[in-house]
Amino acid sequence: MVAQHDTVEVGLLVYPGAQLAAVYGLTDLFSVANRMAGEHPGSGLPTLRVRHWAADAGSGDIRCVFDSHPALSSRMNVVILPPCLDGLPPVENLQPFSQWLRQQHAAGATLSSVCAGVLLLAETGLLSGRPATTHWNFARTLGERYPDIAVDADKLIIDDGDIITAGGVMAWADLGLALVDRLLAPSIASATAHFLVIDLSRQTQRYFSRFAPPLTHGDAAVLKVQHWLQKQGARDVTLGAMAEQAGLGERTFLRRFQQATGLKPTEYCQELRVAKGRELLEFTTRSVDQIAWEVGYQDPGAFRKVFQRIVGLPPKEYRLRFGVRCASRPA
Template sequence: MSQASPPTEIGILLYPHVQLAAVYGLTDLFNLANRFATRQRPSGSPALRVSHWQETEAAEAVERVFDTAPGTPGPPDVLLLPPSFGEPMTSEEAAPLARWLRQRHAEGTTLSSVCIGAFLLAETGLLAHRMATTHWTYAAVLAERFPDVRVDTDKLIIDEGDVITAGGLMAWTDLGLKLVDRLLGSAVMLETARYLLVDPPGREQRCYSSFSPRLNHGDEQILKVQHWLHASGARQVTLPAMAECARLEERTFLRRFHKATGFRPTEYCQHLRVGKAREMLESSKRTVEQIAVAAGYEDPGAFRKVFQKITGLSPGDYRSRFGLNGRA
């Protein structure tokens, strides 16, 4: 009889002035989703593990202070920075936590933030040259304090694969359901949303799920390449460049990349580019040709073929079905 796989851990960081309603609300949401998912597991073992993390009195030490599956080793699969009713932490105040978060990210943990939590996430340097969102009242402050972050508060959630940011104070419900969809599937997400009487996030209701890369595989050299691809949008990257980033010979890199991620490097890059294209088709009025170039494709014809292969729809049909500007 095969042994049940360990539960996927979602950690919630309790930093100064954190909104406790969000902390406990997220904990309840994930525990409810875990209840629904556990019913589907033959072993009946938990599918999700929820933990709370907090700085201790010891300098720069962050420990679990709550855990639904104590004793299981390893870093969390996801770390979530909830909103706060206080002002954003200063760089000096945030430095110890930012260092700790960078270390977890380097181990394969996906980092996510809600509202003012984006400031702490930005202190890690991991949002540099990436899109991010926060509460609209703090957009200008975030952009001024971190000029290398591309702030876009028109979007409620921005998913960069290994880092996810959500907007306003109550966006924790949307982010929580998005993580449930990513980790447990759309059926569990929808059941959780229905039980809580919360509207599911728009994209997660659709029949074409978003790309959810595997980041907790433990291969540091491959993870380094994944982080680079997500930060660059996988534009203008080549196999030699990826192998060089990993400091591996090309054949070794190909073998280890596929083992770690389940994709060939070209397929992985295609999924990342198509994900960006989907967002632009949903929310912008750019032409398909302009979106193809912005997503990293010089040939719009090649872009259309890849898009159709991954989503099952042409870019035009996708926009007609899911685009905000194309809906009746």
């Protein structure tokens, strides 16, 4: 859950061809989540402020065209790119949005997409070298246009920390619940799903318990390091390398990193590695030792200890409970 703030802002980018049903559906979903959170007074849960953004017809500037709580002040926490029913939109129609999205990401906002909305993310260059999902019908085209993106259309949602991609057209509901889980609390996501009669069970098992790094702390040097660590999986990194990325001395970097994220750099890297390890345990049949090496541990025993401390289960038991391949086998 995010740190306690009065308001958390979710922006919906209404680009040409965006599915309006998803835009208004997500707006309603977050409204229900606010109502559920309001049933717990004194809990310190923030209010979700939803704003719609679109390109001005005259200037082309991205402007707010709807605000659920205009009297509140906030900074952008999440930007959502809704699906497009017409398929992958023409690249030339997306140029005005790329710079705006990069600016939001650089300021600490998490970027997320549904279905063909992933093309806008691809156009920013921020998905280079990273995993992403989209509608199965668009996966081949996306991979051909952007060969540096690791497209995996088998997954409904890929939560890569500061960038989240969701698959099919109706996956906006799954993404919305995942964001409620992250921005408010798992119990609020569950209550919202029950009210809207949405099956939450497959989502809680696979995607809702991911490490959600704090990205809106306002320290640009630390944020730069977070993006760097996320992109290369926090493998084979040293304190000196992180401090160099931040352009700071090691002692200053240590202090500012822990102040911004609430974690020591070592703890932060462990969270990122374990998050990747959980994904591999769920979706592959690789051995625990192989997964340990892949996420950056030369000693598989150390990986097992860190995994159990963070997740609460040893890797093998986690796979038995949540592994997709294991769950699909007949009893």
